[in-house]
Amino acid sequence: MKEMRNTTIVVAVTLALAVTAACGKKKVATGPQPPPAEEAPVVTPNPPAPTERVEDRTPVAQPLADESITNKSLDDLNRDSPLKPVFFPLDSAELDETGRAIAQANAGVLKKYSAWGITIEGHCDERGTAEYNLALGERRAVAVKTYLSSLGVSPDRIRTVSYGKEFPFDMGHSEDAWSKNRRGHFVITSK
Amino acid sequence: MTWRLASVAVAIAGVVAAPALTKAAIQGQPTDLKLVISTDSQGTPPRFAVPDFVALTPDASEIAKTLGQVLWDDLNFEREFYMIPRDTYSSIPVARTPEQVPFDRWRELGADGVVFGTVQRTGSEVRVQVRLMSVRSRQSVFAKEYSGSANNPRLYAHTISDEIHDQQRGLKGVARTKLAWVSDRDGVRLGDTVENRQVKEIYYGDYDGANQRRVTVGRRLNLNPSWSPDARALAYTTFRPNPDVFVSLIYQGVLQNPTKGIGTNYLPVFSPDGKQIAFMSGRDGNPEIYAMNVDGSNLRRLTNTQAGDSSPTWSPSGSQIAFTSDRTGKAQIYVMNSSDGSGVRRLTVDESEADRPTWSPPPFNEIAYAASTGPGYDIKVLVVSTGEVKRLTFGEGSNEGPAWAPGGKHLAFTSTRAGGRTQVFTIGRDGRGLRQITREGNNQTPAWSN
Numbered sequence: 328m329k330e331m332r333n334t335t336i337v338v339a340v341t342l343a344l345a346v347t348a349a350c351g352k353k354k355v356a357t358g359p360q361p362p363p364a365e366e367a368p369v370v371t372p373n374p375p376a377p378t379e380r381v382e383d384r385t386p387v388a389q390p391l392a393d394e395s396i397t398n399k400s401l402d403d404l405n406r407d408s409p410l411k412p413v414f415f416p417l418d419s420a421e422l423d424e425t426g427r428a429i430a431q432a433n434a435g436v437l438k439k440y441s442a443w444g445i446t447i448e449g450h451c452d453e454r455g456t457a458e459y460n461l462a463l464g465e466r467r468a469v470a471v472k473t474y475l476s477s478l479g480v481s482p483d484r485i486r487t488v489s490y491g492k493e494f495p496f497d498m499g500h501s502e503d504a505w506s507k508n509r510r511g512h513f514v515i516t517s518k
Numbered sequence: 519m520t521w522r523l524a525s526v527a528v529a530i531a532g533v534v535a536a537p538a539l540t541k542a543a544i545q546g547q548p549t550d551l552k553l554v555i556s557t558d559s560q561g562t563p564p565r566f567a568v569p570d571f572v573a574l575t576p577d578a579s580e581i582a583k584t585l586g587q588v589l590w591d592d593l594n595f596e597r598e599f600y601m602i603p604r605d606t607y608s609s610i611p612v613a614r615t616p617e618q619v620p621f622d623r624w625r626e627l628g629a630d631g632v633v634f635g636t637v638q639r640t641g642s643e644v645r646v647q648v649r650l651m652s653v654r655s656r657q658s659v660f661a662k663e664y665s666g667s668a669n670n671p672r673l674y675a676h677t678i679s680d681e682i683h684d685q686q687r688g689l690k691g692v693a694r695t696k697l698a699w700v701s702d703r704d705g706v707r708l709g710d711t712v713e714n715r716q717v718k719e720i721y722y723g724d725y726d727g728a729n730q731r732r733v734t735v736g737r738r739l740n741l742n743p744s745w746s747p748d749a750r751a752l753a754y755t756t757f758r759p760n761p762d763v764f765v766s767l768i769y770q771g772v773l774q775n776p777t778k779g780i781g782t783n784y785l786p787v788f789s790p791d792g793k794q795i796a797f798m799s800g801r802d803g804n805p806e807i808y809a810m811n812v813d814g815s816n817l818r819r820l821t822n823t824q825a826g827d828s829s830p831t832w833s834p835s836g837s838q839i840a841f842t843s844d845r846t847g848k849a850q851i852y853v854m855n856s857s858d859g860s861g862v863r864r865l866t867v868d869e870s871e872a873d874r875p876t877w878s879p880p881p882f883n884e885i886a887y888a889a890s891t892g893p894g895y896d897i898k899v900l901v902v903s904t905g906e907v908k909r910l911t912f913g914e915g916s917n918e919g920p921a922w923a924p925g926g927k928h929l930a931f932t933s934t935r936a937g938g939r940t941q942v943f944t945i946g947r948d949g950r951g952l953r954q955i956t957r958e959g960n961n962q963t964p965a966w967s968n
Contacts, residue, residue, distance in 0.1 A: 406712045418848070420826075446759070456873040456888050456895060456918050457962060458742070459842055459849045461784050462798060462805040462826030469803060487800065488761055488782060493739060494715045514711070 396440070401515055409436045410445065410513035412496075413471050414506060418455065420466035422474055426511075430471060433513060434478040444517035447471045449489040450496070452505035457491055464489030471511035486516070553659045554686050555631040555652050564630040566599040569612050571635035571646075578639035581671040585635055585646065588672050591726060592679030592693040593633075595953075596927065597946065598686070602629060616649060616658055624653045631659075633682070644668045648678050650686075660685055672728055692923050696967040697930055698722040698733070698743040698752055699942050703959025706737055710759055715739075720754050722768070725923070725944070725966070727955040733768055742963050744787040744795075749967035753786035753795055763797055765812065776814035785829055788812075789836045789856075790879075796820075796830035796839055796856070807841050809856060820859035831877045831885070832856065840865065840875040840885055851875045851887055851900075865900060868907070872898075874919055878926040882947075886910075886920035886929055897931050899947070910949045919963045930955070930964035 396409065410433045413426040422430060437443060449464030449471075468487035476482045496512075497504035555564050568590040571582035587604070594601040607627055613619040613634050624632050635648040643665065650660035660682060664674050676693035683691035701721045708715040717737045723730035734740045739757040746753070746765075753765045763786040765774040777783040781801025788795055789809075794816075796809045802819065805826045810817040821827040825845035832839055839856045842849050851866045851873075866872040871890035878884040883902045888895040894916025899908045911917040915935030922929055923944070928951075930944050942955040942964045955964075 402712050418844075455849070455871070458785060458829040458919075459826070459844075459871075459873040461741075462828035462842075462844075465782060465784075465798075465800045465805045466826050469800060486760065488757065488759060489784070489800070489805075490739070490757075491741075493718065493741070494713065496713070 401518065404515050404518070408513060408515065410515065412513065413511040415467055415509040415511070417452070417505075417509065418463065420449075420463060420470045422470060427474065430474050431478060434475050434480050437475070437480045437484070440518065442518050443515050444484045444486075446486040446488055446514045446516050447475075448494075448512040448514060449487065450494060450508055450510050450512055451492045452508040453492050453495060453500065454505065455492065457493070460491035461489050464491045467509075467511050555650070555659060557630050563598060563600045565602055565628055566593060566631045566633065567602045567607055567624065567627065567629045568593065568604065568633045569607060569610065571637050571648075572612055572614050574614075574636050574638040575640075578637040578644065581639065581644060581668065582635075582637040584671045585637060585675045585678075588675035588726075589633060589635075589679055592676055592691070593682065595693070595726070595951070596679075596683055596689065596691055597951065598683060598689060599631070602627065616651065619651055619656070621651075621653055621656050629653050633678075635678075639668060642668050644671065644674070646674045646678075650682060670729065672724065676724070690925055692725050692925065692928065692966075695725045695924060696722050696745070696749060697725055697727075697921075697942065697944075697955060697964050698745060698967070699932075699956065699961050699964040700741055700743065700754075701956065701959050701961045703961070704732075704737075705959070708739065709737060720752060720766075721961070722752070722967075723955070726953070727942075730956070733766055742785050743965045745965050745967040746788050747790060747792040747968055751788075752965075753788060755784045755786065763795065765795075774813075776810060776812060778814060787830055787832065789832045790834055791836055794836075794856075796832065798828045798830065807839065807859070809839070818858070820854060820856070822859070829874050831875045833877050834880050834883065840877055842873045842875065849873045851885065865902070865905075867905070869898075876920050876922055876929075878922045879924055880926070882926040884926070886922060888918045888920065888931075894934070897929065897945075910945060910947075921964045921966045923966045924968045928966075930966050932962050932964065 411429050413422060413429050416423060447468045449468030451460035451464050468489055472482060472485045472487050475485060495508040497507045557564050568586055570586040573579040573582040590601055590604055593599055610623045611620055614636060630653055632651050632653060633648060635646060638645040645665040647663045649658045652659050679693040680691040683689040699721055700718050702716045702718045704717060704719060706717045708717050718739050720733040720740045720743045721730055722733055733752060741755045743752045743754040750769055751765050751767045753763060755761050756764050760779060761782045761784055762775060762779050763777040763783045765776060781799050784798045786795045786797040793811060794809050795812055796807060798805050799808050805828055806819055807821045807827050807830050808817060808819050823845050825843055827841055827843045829842040830839045837856055838853050840851055840853045843852050849871045850864055852862055852864050854862045869889045872887045875885045875887045885900045885902060887898060889898045891913060895918050896913060897910040897917050897920045915933045917931055917933045919932045920929050927947050928944055930942055932940050933943050934940055936954060940960040940962050942961045944953045944955060945951060
């Protein structure tokens with residue numbers, strides 16, 4: 328799972344670079360570019376080649392990726408966050424291999440942007456009572472914080488909160504929805 | 519049971535806010551007075567009727583109508599009397615004075631007691647007179663007058679109901695109690711997140727669901743209200759966004775913050791004497807149970823495990839606290855001494871998961887909780903002394919968040935049984951008499967005031 332995810336990220340970045348290079352100054356955009364895709368489904372195997380219609384539009388200068396992140400507002404940063412959620416197994420507050428890999432990637436981002444302060448929100452799926460899930464979410468948030476600390480991210484930059492099952496990411500009632508809701512969600516709170 | 523009837527009508531003027539006035543006068547009566555209505559059939563409750571109250575002024579007709587219906591509902595709720603359905607006596611003429619009561623008609627209907635009331639309105643004030651008549655003796659056994667504001671007529675009916683239960687059955691009725699809960703009904707999006715999350719506010723209302731109003735105004739996430747024993751304060755968690763315990767003195771508009779933003783603090787619950795609050799906190803790196811005085815002093819940690827300890831609830835005497843822990847894997851209910859956390863003992867033995875223990879008030883010594891029973895939860899009640907477990911719900915949606923009424927005859931809880939949304943219900947301790955309290959938005963984690 329970890330390897331697959333890493334592979335798709337590499338593919339995504341490569342394709343994005345290739346498209347950018349191919350477009351050159353003819354590359355057109357009407358607004359800020361979104362950061363590189365991080366979710367596998369975004370990338371199609373065969374991105375369409377630039378067409379003639381692209382050349383009809385006016386080129387717009389784009390800031391480099393790093394500047395784009397630094398200049399973004401907190402809301403914009405969090406809307407398309409470089410910090411990915413860490414998912415948990417059912418009724419567990421232990422990071423599995425996939426979770427640790429995501430946390431490691433997040434730790435890398437946090438080391439790069441060392442001024443950022445974050446809150447880690449512990450969330451749960453709808454199974455389990457509201458009260459129990461507050462405790463479980465608390466343990467999930469703390470587990471992520473502890474792991475990030477072990478990777479060298481200062482705990483002083485990290486606050487934790489449990490939202491229990493109050494704020495599901497996916498409102499569905501399926502295994503798929505539940506798996507998305509058992510998460511440590513990262514929020515950038517200062518920069 | 520024997521017929522014990524009054525030979526003297528006792529009329530006492532009193533205001534709604536000071537019902538204590540009335541008791542002294544009754545105690546002054548000779549001891550051989552028979553004021554309590556019962557039936558001549560063993561084992562069946564007395565049969566009561568509440569016809570429409572009479573409006574003595576034209577502008578009191580709406581209030582009169584409300585009082586009769588609400589009083590009937592209040593008396594019916596406690597199930598101390600068999601309440602004869604109101605539509606069966608709509609043809610019996612209403613009485614303005616005891617002399618006008620058509621006792622033969624009421625006798626024919628099988629009524630043992632009939633409540634008569636009149637309402638007089640003067641501007642924003644009302645004067646309500648009420649009598650409980652014994653049909654057999656044709657005597658008034660309860661007679662009182664109430665006067666005050668016309669703003670909330672239901673309060674007169676609730677007060678009359680509580681006083682009739684007190685006088686006739688020695689029972690502390692719940693008609694003037696309140697329920698508090700959490701609701702997302704405002705449909706307002708939370709401000710401090712880019713995700714689409716709704717605010718959840720603390721609401722409260724009368725025990726029957728009337729007069730619902732919002733307590734919190736911060737447009738934040740608020741969770742798990744708990745009433746102070748005097749029913750004048752609510753403790754709850756507000757996420758600012760750090761979760762912290764607040765105490766709102768709801769009739770004074772004063773907000774206190776005993777946990778002062780130290781760590782994460784959740785699930786506050788008042789001790790029975792109102793002097794302490796137990797709560798869950800992650801301040802030491804793991805969810806544990808703590809207790810403190812209501813002003814935040816005398817803080818002490820009561821649990822210390824690697825597991826999650828949550829949902830504290832005080833025993834009626836305050837000497838023990840039951841709580842939820844997953845220290846053996848799945849969530850189960852435990853009990854410990856409230857002074858120092860010693861004497862830990864597991865209470866639930868046959869549940870796959872159990873949470874939200876809520877210790878009953880006296881005279882019962884029972885703990886209600888939510889038990890995992892399949893896809894959802896059901897409300898169960900554990901008799902502490904024997905370990906016997908009774909079940910109140912049977913998979914009608916998922917049922918969570920039990921909260922005892924004062925006196926322990928009823929519980930509030932939440933259920934998804936009505937269309938999938940989570941709503942607050944009340945139910946009798948025997949599983950009968952289900953009532954839906956909320957209908958707007960989702961409503962969760964009820965608390966029942968004294």
